[in-house]
Amino acid sequence: MVSYPDQGAERSVAIRRPPSVTSHSSRASTVRRHRPHRSHFGGSSYQPQNEFPVFTHTGDVEIIIANGRKEQRYLLHKLIMTQCSGFFEAGLSDEWANAGEGGSALARVPPGAPQPQEKKRWKYELDWGRDDDIPMLVQKRTQASMFGGDALQQSPQQPPPPRNKPPTPQAGFFRSMANFSSLHIPAPQNDPDDDTFRDYDNLFRVFYNYPPALDPINIANAYVECKSLLQIADMYDALEVIGPRVDHHLLRFQGRLWKQIAKYPPSYLKLGYMARSKAIFSEAMVHVVGQWPQGTNQLRGLVPEPVLELIDDKVDELDELKAKVEVKLFRLTLTTSRGERVTPSNNWLEWMAVSLFRQWLAENTTPPPIPILKSPRQPSSRNGEAAPPPPPPPFNTGRIFRLLGQGGSTYLGHDECKRFLKLSPEHYNRENLKRFERRVEEIKNKAKDLVKPLMRNFLELDLREGGLPYLTCTKIDVEEFPWDDI
Structure with a gap:
């Protein structure tokens, strides 16, 4: 599992061996960074530095998130991206890099000529899609030059993710507890895509062992931000890395967290499952089972079958x-x-x-027994017939x-x-x-x-x-x- 040092302390980027040899918890070596972190979220698209989010000298995976009003650029490392995300592990693999290519630059070098040193760089851009689509990173194919430069080419297709692109979340998913009407906070005039910029920035921050920027005071806001981060981590097959960070952040609320779970157990059961949080999942499960079948409509069809089977067993x-x-x-x-x-x-x-x-x-x-006689004032349906009584x-x-x-x-x-x-x-x-x-x-x-x-x-x-x-x-x-x- 990726280590999480405290803010301001020396941070390390864990490097793993290939997935066939070791798991996420095994790391072979670390790359040390000694300069303090400086946030560049929403700033210039290029920074002459070699630290997160732009590793000018060592980065080989460029990621551009732009919506026409602002742009955020990342220059990260293939090794880190592939060890933290199954999506990038597939998209940055040699099999994908060679797929569809008619031959590399090296293949056109005359026999016997000295082999130039090739520097490979990958590039992703966020495709916002249509109104109902979920924004998704799309790989732009680049052709490495003999002298380290990159010639950008449009890729005819995006890298195959480990799972199909998820459908648009249902309207009620994870929203049963997000009642902000009592907060009395004036709505700021922010860019409507700020949440997407925040989620991707948090995703990459966790990849590099930086704490995500999540609300540390208002637990309702923290829930919504954590849920959104988990959803994007699920899209990129990175729950194993993101889940512990979300778990750690929410558990810091202590007593306030347990009270929120008691108010909205189905919502936190879903979140606890995605974050692989044993504490949150167990707490929510006790409430769900105790109130069953009260939360049926909020869970059936919205959580994996093993979760429903566990509920039924309990x-x-x-x-x-x-x-x-x-x-x-x-x-x-x-x-x-x-x-x-x-x-x-x-x-x-x-x-x-x-x-x-x-x-x-x-x-x-x-x-209580079901009454035999109908109520004389039972409301009628639109066609004039007596409407069926509401279920007890x-x-x-x-x-x-x-x-x-x-x-x-x-x-x-x-x-x-x-x-x-x-x-x-x-x-x-x-x-x-x-x-x-x-x-x-x-x-x-x-x-x-x-x-x-x-x-x-x-x-x-x-x-x-x-x-x-x-x-x-x-x-x-x-x-x-x-x-x-x-």
């Missing part, structure tokens, strides 16, 4: 655990002083306490189990016990009410012990500031992350 595991606990709860009972189970014949009052608990549990863990909200028993786990007066309190006992006036008096409440409290304490497996919390979010209405006992083991086998 939902099934949670349902099985709840079913086992429910069976034990319905079997809860009280015993007499002789150790016998209470019945209507041996202790009617205490048997009524057990009956009240079981009735409360049945009502709150069973979905998803039934989630997590809130009930949390009440059972808290115990005390959170349910079946004094007033409820009093109302219930008054239904049998012949048994209602102050002494019987106190006895009845003590026995209800006893069975509630037993229930509290039974639901402890469901009360486990695997979130980083601090729940002391307020509980959640769903269960958070889902745990993602290390071997279950859906990208380890990709």
Whole structure:
């Protein structure tokens, strides 16, 4: 993995061996840079220097990003680009360089003549495409001269990326949490393509071990910028390099990050998957499973199948655990002083306490029945026919189990016990009410012990500031992350 030194410290550019020999984490040597970094974003197209973003003396891959209003030029290294991006690894390969060429300059040198030293340079320009297209770098073929100069030729086609060009992202993708209406920040008059310039600059900065320029204060802005950077990294097959940087930046928000994930778990589940962030992905997965099927529409068809399979597996595991606990709860009972189970014949009052608990549990863990009669004021559709009723909200028993786990007066309190006992006036008096409440409290304490497996919390979010209405006992083991086998 590419190392990430702190800003201002000495930086190193890691150089790897060919992919067939080693992975991104293996590096053979480093190229040191001792001069401080100077930003040239939006500046002149040429800088007489040999440091990022223009390596005048050593760079061999020129990249031009221009939209007619401004231009950003990079002169980078083939070795770095190919080790960080599968797109450039394919486009800068010898197979691609020789494809379609009728012969190089060296092939026309007479036999026996001294071989001139050839300096090869590649060039890419950003093709903005049409309105609905995603901007994409296109290689311009250059013909190396015998004296180190380059003669630019238009390439009839762009280098084959490792995957097909992705479709335009759907409107709702990654945007469920980007609500900027509450920020009260006046919209600056910026170039509409500034985000694209920023994303490419961040992409190349990470390639060269510089921290990306991402918002360090506003987590909503940081999310949008990180999401955009991950999307472009996915286009150029560079998620393995970009993902850890995004993960590192977002984790710096600490508590604010966990709160944002709790608000928008499907969005952060997608981001955590793209960034290969185990912390973000796990946190979002606990929320998604606990609220399922609430986030179905935001995930199905928008995340890879292995992610959906993991969600389904974890939902099934949670349902099985709840079913086992429910069976034990319905079997809860009280015993007499002789150790016998209470019945209507041996202790009617205490048997009524057990009956009240079981009735409360049945009502709150069973979905409400569908009404048979239609509402008289049901709205009509355009053709005059009665419109179908809206589907009921998803039934989630997590809130009930949390009440059972808290115990005390959170349910079946004094007033409820009093109302219930008054239904049998012949048994209602102050002494019987106190006895009845003590026995209800006893069975509630037993229930509290039974639901402890469901009360486990695997979130980083601090729940002391307020509980959640769903269960958070889902745990993602290390071997279950859906990208380890990709």
